[in-house]
Amino acid sequence: MRALLFVAVATLLAGCNNPPPPSINNAVAAPARQYEAAQLGRGKALFQANCAVCHGAGAQGAFTWRVAGPDGKYLPPPLNGTGHAWHHPKAALKQTIRQGTLALGGNMPPWQDKLSEQDIEDLIAWFQSLWPDEVYQAWWEIDQRALQARR
Numbered sequence: 001m002r003a004l005l006f007v008a009v010a011t012l013l014a015g016c017n018n019p020p021p022p023s024i025n026n027a028v029a030a031p032a033r034q035y036e037a038a039q040l041g042r043g044k045a046l047f048q049a050n051c052a053v054c055h056g057a058g059a060q061g062a063f064t065w066r067v068a069g070p071d072g073k074y075l076p077p078p079l080n081g082t083g084h085a086w087h088h089p090k091a092a093l094k095q096t097i098r099q100g101t102l103a104l105g106g107n108m109p110p111w112q113d114k115l116s117e118q119d120i121e122d123l124i125a126w127f128q129s130l131w132p133d134e135v136y137q138a139w140w141e142i143d144q145r146a147l148q149a150r151r
């Protein structure tokens with residue numbers, strides 16, 4: 001499984017036409033993750049209360065999340081590191097959570113009126129804490145590039 005992921009990541013990066021900015025060195029390792037237990041506790045509780053009904057208690061998503069249903073909509077994807085949430089920089093993950101996907105023809109409700117910025121940070125910290133290191137590393141590189149592009 002890990003080997004497969006590496007192949008997938010390598011293929012993705014090899015197929016990328018936009019080389020990362022020169023200041024980003026792909027060999028740089030993401031800083032070691034250090035989550036505060038209190039933050040993970042808040043994130044987990046928020047997830048169980050609001051998100052688990054769709055994404056699963058372990059953030060494992062729906063088994064058939066890759067396949068659109070008869071209505072063209074998708075079932076909730078995993079957020080535990082086995083899906084593709086790592087393709088999205090932090091800003092994009094936050095936007096999906098804030099705005100949901102109903103307006104885009106998807107199935108996820110918006111949370112911006114129910115959850116604070118801190119709640120959303122805590123939620124992301126919790127589900128990212130489930131990710132294997134190599135998934136987190138791939139996400140971190142994408143996030144760094146997005147941050148760099150904004151400056």
Ligand code: HEC
Pocket residue numbers: 047050051052053054055073074075076077078079083084085086088093096097101102105106107108109111123
């Ligand atoms: C009613 C079901 C439902 C609920 C509740 C829900 N989601 Fe989702 N979520 C989805 C679906 C379905 C998608 C896939 C996008 C689409 O097609 O709508 C999704 C996508 C996402 C994504 C993007 C993942 C990716 O791989 O791109 C994130 C992040 C996310 N949800 C986080 C959350 C969080 C955090 C909560 C709780 C605050 C939550 N979701 C609650 C159904 C739900």
